[in-house]
Amino acid sequence: MNNSAQPHQPPFPNGLTPGQSAFNNSSQSSFNTAATPPPSYESAMTGKFPNPIPSGTLLQGSGGMNSLHMLSGGQPLGQTSGILSQQQFMDEEKVYQLILDLTNPATREAGLLELSKKREAYEDLAPILWHSFGVMAALLQEIVSVYPMLSPPTLTGHASNRVCNALALLQCVASHNETRALFLTAHIPLFLYPFLNTTSKTRPFEYLRLTSLGVIGALVKNDNSDVINFLLSTEIIPLCLRIMETGSELSKTVAIFIVQKILLDDMGLNYICQTYERFYAVGTVLSNMVAQLVEQQSIRLLKHVIRCYLRLSDNPRAREALRQCLPEPLRDSTFMPSLKDDITTKRCLHTLLMNLNEGGMPV
Template sequence: MYSTASAQTPKSQNHISNWPPPMAEFKQDKTNVASGMALNDDQIYQWITELVSSPNREKALLELGKKREQYDDLALVLWNSFGVITVLLEEIVSVYPYLDPPNLSASASNRVCNALALLQCVASNVQTRGLFLSANLPLYLYPFLSTNARQRSFEYLRLTSLGVIGALVKNDTPEVINFLLTTEIVPLCLNIMEISSELSKTVAIFILQKILLDDQGLNYVCTTFERFHTVASVLSKMVEQLSSTVTANGLGNQHAQQGIQGQTPQPSSSNSSGRLLKHVIRCYMRLSDNLEARKALANILPEPLRDGTFSGILHDDAATRRCLQQLLSNISELGV
């Protein structure tokens, strides 16, 4: 059975964009094929010079951010160019004083998010990811993830910071999960899953799901009842919120009714709710791989996941329907 010892929040290591929404990068595993090499683009070096040693830094941040999808070696150029990472960190820490009390302007938020977009580029690259971790760079983002302010400037900041962490975890690298588990990322993601916008919630639970899919991550969450209960409680709240949304908007049977009437299901707000629900179900499913967690889930799994509340939203998502069926099968095997 679970230990009743208090779960300790993991201690952090030494603290020292014109960009696309992060979810666009998580929908597929394929890497965009670069049309050339940043190494051979003189304009890249011009903007790097502007970034490091001129008053035109804000423009340079924006222009370099535009090149992220064009060159898959941009991360290497950024990492190995003198002063670039220092400048990006300088941009990040410059807004710390505006986090508490919350007083971050839209322009300041946009500027630091452009710097974060370049860090995301470094975090995404297989050749620079390990260096990114060795330098403890993710820890610079945690003050942004810790904010609870609801203003748009803070929401954008949280979302962009989540995009950097999401870029780290999307390739299922054990080294990344091991690093994150020594930090406060799990409680930070859980808090965002409770208080942020739906898009930020979706990226945060994507990160949690990736952590759980790694054996280290599953063991970390299930080591004590307190950790498991904290995660399960947040997931349960998300299910209740999604259930309320389905009921209020009539999304539960929308696709089913359209199917009965021979209509083609139309895009609706169920799409975003469906994405969030998919991650919730997969997190529960992964938790059920742990025997003690499975026993607990048999008693506490939210009723909307059992009674068909989400059948309409999942109408066109066979993979998630199968995942939910397997989850229910797993907990029913215990005879509860």
């Protein structure tokens, strides 16, 4: 794939257009806010999702090792030093074959499934995927092929599983140091926003949203200001805020993790606190989450909520506003039983209250 070329921006259903967020730097207005989901938050953040597609699908070969190495410019997988054992050579040959299979519509589905299972075993898989001719185009084709199923919501479990396998490979590219910047320059995250903009609560849609959030989560995980700068120019914050209010617990957790990472960057904090509308939108969703957590407590979500409030309190204007609007359950002892064994989060809450001159809870 040519590093300098950028794919055409896809059509965005439901009226979502990239770069036209009220969170855009030039805007001062406010904004409007069947597969089994992966079993853990860690799976969402690492991309280690279970693959509901039946295993055992036969792989159809489409070329020898010469064509495979030509496909990727002869770049070896994994560790390049030392002599490869026969088993390592056979495994590497199979991976190259699977990559080649992605370019053939007849073998792509099986290739997606097998590569998504093997991607953790090969540290250099992301550069191979990026530089292999036609592979990134094939992954994007998988994504745009399900756009017509988003509205009206007709996405099936099988279609969701297949596109999630493609998204898992994109997450591999997004998380690799060598390909992360290229991934952003090509604006590939924008292809995922239609999935985040869906509201259907069926399992195929929930799995699709969670996997898409995992790709964005992989981008922000390494505290890169270029990533934050890119995301601030898009609709990611309002999309995450809506998921934080209406998604499943796992989706809420990954969405608030993304917002927290944006806040932890000075550019992100200043951006959100630049206008009252932006601060109010974020503060309202966090307040609603606190109210929900009173009824159904989740320690994992509560940690992120407290840390978001704590980071907001670092901004003078936001700190002044929080003195008036910090939810009462965070001021009293409502969550003390839940936090009794979590010293770190208790200290975060203590610091937050001290920042607001409320006095601190005992740690």
